[in-house]
Amino acid sequence: MAASSKKWLWGLLAAAFLVPLLRPVLPDIVSDYRLFLVSTMMIAAIAVLGLNLLTGFNGQISLGHGAFYAVGAYTAAVLMDQANWPYWATIPAAAIVCFIVGYLFGLPALKLEGHYLALATFALALAVPQILKYKWLEGLTGGVQGIVLNKPEVPFGLPMSEDQWLYYYVLIVMVLLYWGAANMLNSRSGRAMKAIRDYAIAADTMGIDTALYKTVTFGISAAYTGIAGALSASAIAFVAPDSFNIFLSIKFLIGLVVGGIGSLAGSVVGGIFYVLVDNSAQALSTFAKNDLGLQFDLSAYTVFGILLIVLMYLMPMGIVGGVYYLVQSMRSSMRGPQAQQQAATQKQHATR
Amino acid sequence: MITSRRGFVSGVSAAALLSVSRSAFAQKKYDDGATDKEIKIGHFCPYSGPASAYGVIGQAHQVFWKMVNDTGGINGRKVVFVTLDDGYSPPKSVEVTRQLVEQDKVLCLFNTLGTPTNTAIHKYVNQKKVPHLFVSTGASKWGKPKEFPWTMGFQPDYHTEGVIYAKHALKNTPDAKVAVLMQNDDYGKDYFEGFKDGLGKEAGRIVKHVTYEVTDPTVDSQVIQMKDSGANVFFNISTPKFAAQSIRKAAEIGWKPVQYLNNVSASVASVMKPAGFDNGQGILTAAYLKDPTDHQWDNDDEMKMWREYMTKFMPQANQADANYIFAYAVATMMRETLKKCGDNLTRENVMRQAANFQNFRIPLLLPGINVSTSPTDFYPIQAVQLSRFKGETWELFGEVMHAESS
Numbered sequence: 235m236a237a238s239s240k241k242w243l244w245g246l247l248a249a250a251f252l253v254p255l256l257r258p259v260l261p262d263i264v265s266d267y268r269l270f271l272v273s274t275m276m277i278a279a280i281a282v283l284g285l286n287l288l289t290g291f292n293g294q295i296s297l298g299h300g301a302f303y304a305v306g307a308y309t310a311a312v313l314m315d316q317a318n319w320p321y322w323a324t325i326p327a328a329a330i331v332c333f334i335v336g337y338l339f340g341l342p343a344l345k346l347e348g349h350y351l352a353l354a355t356f357a358l359a360l361a362v363p364q365i366l367k368y369k370w371l372e373g374l375t376g377g378v379q380g381i382v383l384n385k386p387e388v389p390f391g392l393p394m395s396e397d398q399w400l401y402y403y404v405l406i407v408m409v410l411l412y413w414g415a416a417n418m419l420n421s422r423s424g425r426a427m428k429a430i431r432d433y434a435i436a437a438d439t440m441g442i443d444t445a446l447y448k449t450v451t452f453g454i455s456a457a458y459t460g461i462a463g464a465l466s467a468s469a470i471a472f473v474a475p476d477s478f479n480i481f482l483s484i485k486f487l488i489g490l491v492v493g494g495i496g497s498l499a500g501s502v503v504g505g506i507f508y509v510l511v512d513n514s515a516q517a518l519s520t521f522a523k524n525d526l527g528l529q530f531d532l533s534a535y536t537v538f539g540i541l542l543i544v545l546m547y548l549m550p551m552g553i554v555g556g557v558y559y560l561v562q563s564m565r566s567s568m569r570g571p572q573a574q575q576q577a578a579t580q581k582q583h584a585t586r
Numbered sequence: 587m588i589t590s591r592r593g594f595v596s597g598v599s600a601a602a603l604l605s606v607s608r609s610a611f612a613q614k615k616y617d618d619g620a621t622d623k624e625i626k627i628g629h630f631c632p633y634s635g636p637a638s639a640y641g642v643i644g645q646a647h648q649v650f651w652k653m654v655n656d657t658g659g660i661n662g663r664k665v666v667f668v669t670l671d672d673g674y675s676p677p678k679s680v681e682v683t684r685q686l687v688e689q690d691k692v693l694c695l696f697n698t699l700g701t702p703t704n705t706a707i708h709k710y711v712n713q714k715k716v717p718h719l720f721v722s723t724g725a726s727k728w729g730k731p732k733e734f735p736w737t738m739g740f741q742p743d744y745h746t747e748g749v750i751y752a753k754h755a756l757k758n759t760p761d762a763k764v765a766v767l768m769q770n771d772d773y774g775k776d777y778f779e780g781f782k783d784g785l786g787k788e789a790g791r792i793v794k795h796v797t798y799e800v801t802d803p804t805v806d807s808q809v810i811q812m813k814d815s816g817a818n819v820f821f822n823i824s825t826p827k828f829a830a831q832s833i834r835k836a837a838e839i840g841w842k843p844v845q846y847l848n849n850v851s852a853s854v855a856s857v858m859k860p861a862g863f864d865n866g867q868g869i870l871t872a873a874y875l876k877d878p879t880d881h882q883w884d885n886d887d888e889m890k891m892w893r894e895y896m897t898k899f900m901p902q903a904n905q906a907d908a909n910y911i912f913a914y915a916v917a918t919m920m921r922e923t924l925k926k927c928g929d930n931l932t933r934e935n936v937m938r939q940a941a942n943f944q945n946f947r948i949p950l951l952l953p954g955i956n957v958s959t960s961p962t963d964f965y966p967i968q969a970v971q972l973s974r975f976k977g978e979t980w981e982l983f984g985e986v987m988h989a990e991s992s
Contacts, residue, residue, distance in 0.1 A: 265688060265689070266688060267684050267685060267688035267689050270681075270684060271681070274677075274681065364799065367770065367771075367799075377772075377775075378702070378770070378771040378772045378775075379702075379705065379772050380676070380702060380705065380706075382705065382708070382709060466677065470676070470677045470680050470706065471680075471709065471710075472676055472677075472680065472705065472706040472709075473676075474676050474702045474705070474706070476674065476675065476676055476702045476703075477675055477676045477677050477702075479675070481635065481673075481675075513681075513685075516633075516670060516671050533633065533634055534633065534634055534671055535634045
């Protein structure tokens with residue numbers, strides 16, 4: 235099982251690195267626009283990954299990760315615009331700034347549990363766009379006008395288009411971050427994080443410094459989402475307060491729940507899902523109106539909502555959880571009744 | 587150089603031949619998005635999300651192009667109008683614009699809506715050399731042919747309008763002390779800058795400047811602050827909801843300044859009525875379109891034709907909504923531009939034709955206001971007429987004012 239999933243992972247990675255090279259051969263299928271779209275999916279995946287570290291693995295709910303995304307994006311944009319930093323150097327800077335902001339926000343958040351924390355982060359998400367418009371910051375942030383940036387240029391004279399390069403740039407960052415997160419979760423600290431999620435008092439008794447772990451997790455989670463924000467500033471080449479409204483935070487949460495809470499692969503699936511569905515929802519709604527002859531307007535948001543409900547009903551554990559369960563039950567039905575019983579107990583365990 | 591007669595004649599005929607063959611070539615020239623059968627144009631606006639009230643403009647456009655196709659299209663070509671939802675979110679606008687340009691391969695973009703959203707794609711469309719025409723925002727940055735030769739605005743820009751109010755105030759209220767209520771975004775700032783420019787050396791006459799956020803519930807406290815400042819002129823830069831609130835509040839607390847209301851909120855149905863007709867008497871604004879509630883246009887040919895069109899193609903629409911007037915006027919301008927392109931449907935030619943209107947009449951603009959553009963003038967409409975609220979409608983007065991340049 236473990237060996238085969240590793241093979242899959244390597245295969246997927248190889249495909250991710252090789253397919254864009256087909257652009258000169260198949261310009262219609264591997265087009266610049268599609269590469270750009272996949273880049274935005276990967277950026278979303280990184281942001282969801284950041285939220286997953288906090289919510290999925292540490293049990294703290296955040297409705298305000300759009301705020302950290304905004305801070306990361308603005309850090310990158312201001313550094314590029316005012317200080318002429320190269321775009322790649324803004325990634326660590328955004329990570330550090332967001333880590334500090336996240337850590338500091340995590341301190342008072344220690345006193346807040348569950349729903350209260352969700353509300354506090356919600357307030358943060360509402361406040362950040364307003365703060366970005368604030369008079370005293372206007373010189374830096376450009377106020378409501380935002381900041382117009384340049385797209386990353388292809389380095390070393392490589393024979394690539396801008397979008398191809400952007401794709402590789404984002405892909406490399408994502409792979410590194412994913413690898414980092416996977417290692418962290420497999421370490422002592424990772425187990426401590428999960429222990430706090432499962433039973434905070436027990437974790438405390440075991441000698442885990444829950445306060446430290448919770449705040450640091452908040453910081454790391456914010457840093458991941460901030461990196462995603464910095465990447466998006468490079469990719470979109472424009473930042474404005476309107477880009478970071480409350481819907482952004484909600485979208486991260488949707489991506490998280492749909493992909494699979496507490497699953498790293500689920501974060502990637504969730505990031506891809508929300509960009510994909512967000513884009514196809516409108517196509518679906520016009521399709522329903524024009525081709526199926528629906529009499530009333532079905533707005534894109536309605537389609538999005540219906541899809542979500544159906545998905546949550548069919549796969550309550552998220553896409554990755556659902557697929558995993560499907561594979562398990564298929565295997566056990568091939569093996570016979572004894573294994574089926576085993577799978578049943580496993581299922582019980584999984585749904586708990 | 588001596589030219590023999592024969593040489594001259596053959597030269598001329600050769601030139602004629604050449605020009606014929608050239609025009610034969612020129613007769614059908616296409617870029618992405620144009621063929622013998624169709625012309626594809628792209629558009630985005632918020633059909634969903636917090637700004638979805640603007641979605642009616644997109645719906646009106648869809649109906650307009652359907653009407654164009656039903657009545658024979660443009661020079662025998664059908665118009666394929668691709669409109670996408672960007673939810674008023676700049677990153678999404680970039681995404682849908684790239685989809686329109688790179689996947690759907692539209693010939694040009696038309697009337698894309700919103701200031702931040704258009705700012706996000708400004709550079710991209712100019713790099714890609716895609717015409718970005720008649721954008722649905724009045725910021726002054728859309729008319730800069732030198733830096734951005736592929737982007738053109740439509741409506742009178744906010745800056746110019748602000749200048750006009752300031753000049754009028756200086757002339758008619760000699761001891762003017764001005765209070766300004768402003769929405770805190772670039773739309774508000776554009777107006778305010780224009781107003782200050784219009785005051786020129788007299789900018790010190792602004793005794794109070796208060797702002798509000800779009801998300802605020804009311805502007806009551808701002809209005810009270812303005813009254814306390816002792817101002818006798820009130821320049822109201824706000825969107826419909828806040829405009830109605832502030833007009834009503836000013837009347838309630840007995841503040842009676844000379845009021846200038848920005849054109850954005852010059853709607854009888856959504857501003858003056860909720861504010862109370864009594865409270866709004868004498869308010870000044872600048873208009874460039876015919877107001878659908880104004881009875882003086884009841885027998886106007888253009889207005890009658892528009893009402894017929896609306897009744898036939900959009901029977902459910904509220905005809906008191908001035909957004910439909912705007913949509914019809916700007917779409918007509920696009921249709922004329924495409925018509926003028928003839929069979930030369932290249933992006934370059936679309937831009938050349940868009941920048942080549944001389945005093946052209948677009949239906950539903952006020953009498954005396956026409957469209958003029960040139961390769962150095964990318965502001966199609968630059969004239970407004972002041973009007974004063976009287977009874978239950980706006981009453982135009984004075985001359986049509988042309989902004990010299992901006």
